[in-house]
Amino acid sequence: MCGIVGYTGSDIAKNILVTGLKRMEYRGYDSSGVALEVGEGAAAHLDVIRRVGKVVGLESELSNIDSDATCGIGHTRWATHGKPSVVNAHPHTSCDGRIAIVHNGIIENFAELREELEGRGHHFKSETDTEVFAHLIEEAYVETHDLMASVREACTHVVGAYGLAAVCTDEPGVIAVARKDSPIVVGVGETGSYVASDVIALIDATRDVAVLEDGQFAKLTPAGVEYTDEAGNVIEPKVTHIDWDLDMAEKGGYPDFMLKEIHEQPRVVRDTLVGRMTPAGELDIDELGLSLEELNDIDRVYVIACGTSYHAGLIAKNLIEGWARIPTEVEAASEFRYRNPIITPTTLVVAVSQSGETADTLAAIRDARIKGAKVFGITNVVGSPVARESDGVIYT
Structure with a gap:
C-alpha cells in the first residue's frame, strides 16, 4: 500500500x-x-x-x-x-x-x-x-x-x-x-x-x-x-x-511487524473488548450502527475480506455460528460481487480490511449496499473508505 x-x-x-x-x-x-x-x-x-x-x-x-x-x-x-x-x-x-x-x-x-x-x-x-x-x-x-x-x-x-x-x-x-x-x-x-x-x-x-x-x-x-x-x-x-x-503502530522492539502483531493478539482482543462488555458479561457494540430490532432480524452474515483478513473471517464464522446460531459465509472480496450472492435487507455484511482501502473489499461493500444489506466495517484506519462507507465500524 x-x-x-x-x-x-x-x-x-x-x-x-x-x-x-x-x-x-x-x-x-x-x-x-x-x-x-x-x-x-x-x-x-x-x-x-x-x-x-x-x-x-x-x-x-x-x-x-x-x-x-x-x-x-x-x-x-x-x-x-x-x-x-x-x-x-x-x-x-x-x-x-x-x-x-x-x-x-x-x-x-x-x-x-x-x-x-x-x-x-x-x-x-x-x-x-x-x-x-x-x-x-x-x-x-x-x-x-x-x-x-x-x-x-x-x-x-x-x-x-x-x-x-x-x-x-x-x-x-x-x-x-x-x-x-x-x-x-x-x-x-x-x-x-x-x-x-x-x-x-x-x-x-x-x-x-x-x-x-x-x-x-x-x-x-x-x-x-x-x-x-x-x-x-x-x-x-x-x-x-x-x-x-x-x-501501537511501531515495532515495539520486535524484529518485524508480523512477529510483533502475533505477540500483540491477546492484548488487541482485550483492548477491542474494553468498554464493550456489560457487567453481565454481554457484548454491547454501539458502533454496529444497528438497532436491537434490526440486529434481531439479521438471518444471514457474510464476512468479506482479502488475504489474512479473509483467514480472520474463517475464525469469525465459527464464533458467529456457534454463539449466535446465524448462518455465516466467508467470501473472498474479489469474488463476492461476481457470483450474485443472495442478499436481502436482513443480511449483514462484515467487511474486514486493515488499511480500510482494499479495492476489492470496497467494491463488494458498494454492491452489498445497493442490494440492501447492512454493512459493518472492521479496520484500523480512521476515516478510510471502508469506515466511511459502512453503516458502522470498529477500529482495531
Missing part, C-alpha cells in the same frame, strides 16, 4: 518527511522518494530524491544533503503500473520540473490521458499511471497560474481513485491536496501544516486531524490550511481527535 506525507512550515522538511515515511512502513512498499523546495525566486527549484528499497536508504541519501528546505512531499510506493524502479518511484514531475506530485490510487483512464498528453507535446519519464497527474496540472497551470485551481482542473479529467499532494516552485510553501476514494488526512501543528495518507505520520505534530471526503481539496501553507470543494468554495471539514498512542 502506498503512503503520502507532506509538510510546509518553519522546520526542516526532510526530517519530517523521512519520519512520516518510516511510520508508514508497515503498509508495505518497494520504493520511496521526496521532493523538496529549494532556493528562492528565479533560483527556486525542486530537489527530487528517489530510491528503490527501504526508507533507510532514502534517509541515508538525504543525510548527505545539506538542505534547509521547509516545504516538501514524500511517498512510499507499491508498484502497480510499472516495475519497482527509481524512475517509477514518486514523486513525479512536470516536463519543466517545476511541479511535483505524489499519488495513491489507480487512474483507470491513464492510457487514454497519456496518449492525449503526448500528442500535445508532453514527455513522460516513467511507466506509471500517476505521472499523467503531473502533466495535467502543468497544462492547467499555464492557464490558471494557481496550483490549487490547476489541481482541481486536473481532477476533472481523471477517472479512478486518488489521494494527491502537489508542490510548485512558483508558489513556495504551498501544498495542494485532493482526495477521491483514497484516504487523506490533514493537520496543523505548532510549526506548520501537514498532510498524510495515514494519521500515524502526523501524530507527533497534532492529535486533531481533518479527514478529507471525496471531492474535497486542501491548500496547505505554513500559516494554516484552507479547505474547498470541487467548485472552489471554502468549506469547514469535520475534525477527528486521535486518542491512541504511537507505540
Whole structure:
C-alpha cells in the first residue's frame, strides 16, 4: 500500500518527511522518494530524491544533503503500473520540473490521458499511471497560474481513485491536496501544516486531524490550511481527535511487524473488548450502527475480506455460528460481487480490511449496499473508505 506525507512550515522538511515515511512502513512498499523546495525566486527549484528499497536508504541519501528546505512531499510506493524502479518511484514531475506530485490510487483512464498528453507535446519519464497527474496540472497551470485551481482542473479529467499532494516552485510553501476514494488526512501543528495518507505520520505534530471526503481539496501553507470543494468554495471539514498512542503502530522492539502483531493478539482482543462488555458479561457494540430490532432480524452474515483478513473471517464464522446460531459465509472480496450472492435487507455484511482501502473489499461493500444489506466495517484506519462507507465500524 502506498503512503503520502507532506509538510510546509518553519522546520526542516526532510526530517519530517523521512519520519512520516518510516511510520508508514508497515503498509508495505518497494520504493520511496521526496521532493523538496529549494532556493528562492528565479533560483527556486525542486530537489527530487528517489530510491528503490527501504526508507533507510532514502534517509541515508538525504543525510548527505545539506538542505534547509521547509516545504516538501514524500511517498512510499507499491508498484502497480510499472516495475519497482527509481524512475517509477514518486514523486513525479512536470516536463519543466517545476511541479511535483505524489499519488495513491489507480487512474483507470491513464492510457487514454497519456496518449492525449503526448500528442500535445508532453514527455513522460516513467511507466506509471500517476505521472499523467503531473502533466495535467502543468497544462492547467499555464492557464490558471494557481496550483490549487490547476489541481482541481486536473481532477476533472481523471477517472479512478486518488489521494494527491502537489508542490510548485512558483508558489513556495504551498501544498495542494485532493482526495477521491483514497484516504487523506490533514493537520496543523505548532510549526506548520501537514498532510498524510495515514494519521500515524502526523501524530507527533497534532492529535486533531481533518479527514478529507471525496471531492474535497486542501491548500496547505505554513500559516494554516484552507479547505474547498470541487467548485472552489471554502468549506469547514469535520475534525477527528486521535486518542491512541504511537507505540501501537511501531515495532515495539520486535524484529518485524508480523512477529510483533502475533505477540500483540491477546492484548488487541482485550483492548477491542474494553468498554464493550456489560457487567453481565454481554457484548454491547454501539458502533454496529444497528438497532436491537434490526440486529434481531439479521438471518444471514457474510464476512468479506482479502488475504489474512479473509483467514480472520474463517475464525469469525465459527464464533458467529456457534454463539449466535446465524448462518455465516466467508467470501473472498474479489469474488463476492461476481457470483450474485443472495442478499436481502436482513443480511449483514462484515467487511474486514486493515488499511480500510482494499479495492476489492470496497467494491463488494458498494454492491452489498445497493442490494440492501447492512454493512459493518472492521479496520484500523480512521476515516478510510471502508469506515466511511459502512453503516458502522470498529477500529482495531
